[in-house]
Amino acid sequence: DIQMTQSPASLSASLGETVTIECLASEDIYSNLAWYQQKPGKSPQLLIYDASSLQDGVPSRFSGSESGTQYSLEINSLQSEDAATYFCQQHHDYPFTFGSGTKLEIK
C-alpha cells in the first residue's frame, strides 16, 4: 500500500497569514494527489486534485504543488472559515490512502 505521511498534525495561524501543509508519498503517485477540507460534523470537501488543479468553486487562495513525491497545500490570506482539518489522498492506485490530517486553527 502507498503510505501518505502528512505534516504537521496541527498548526495555528493568524488571519491573513499563509500556511503550508505537506504530504509525502511512499512511492511515485504521478501527481494523483487530492486535498480535502473537512469541518466538524461535515463530509470532506475536495479542494485540489491532480496535485495542483483547483476544484470548481474553491477560492484561489488555495493552491497545490509538488516536488517529486512531496506534495504541498498552501493557503494564502487565511480567513476564519479556513479553520478545519485538511487531508491529502492519493488516487493513483488501490487501496486509496489518506494522510493522517492537519488541524488548522485560526488565531
Place this chain on the structure above:
Amino acid sequence: EVQLQQSGAELGKPGTSVKLSCKVSGYNIRNTYMHWVNQRPGKGLEWIGRIDPANGNTIYAEKFKSKATLTADTSSNTAYMQLSQLKSDDTAIYFCAPLMYTTEPFAYWGQGTLVTVSS
C-alpha cells in the same frame, strides 16, 4: 448534479451486522464506481472498498475483506454496505462516494452514517 442520501445512524451490538445504504440521485449508479470510506471518532479517513454496480465487481482494502460486503441495486440506484461481526473498533462514520472513473478524487460525498457498536 449528483446527490447522495445515506441511511440513518445505526446502533449495533457486538457480533451482529448492520447494512448501510447510499441512494444516488441525478446520475445513474451504473455509470459510477461506488466507494466507501470510514472515519473513526477523531481520526482520519480510511478507504474500505468499491463496487462497480454495472457488474457487481468489488475491490476491498485488505483489512476490510472479511468485514465489509458491498452490493448495489441498479433498479433503485442504491448502493449498500454490510458490516459483519461488529466490534467496538467498527464505531465510525461511514461515507459513500461515487467516482465516474476508476481512479480520480472524490468530488461527491454522502453525508455519512454513524455506526455505534455497543452492548
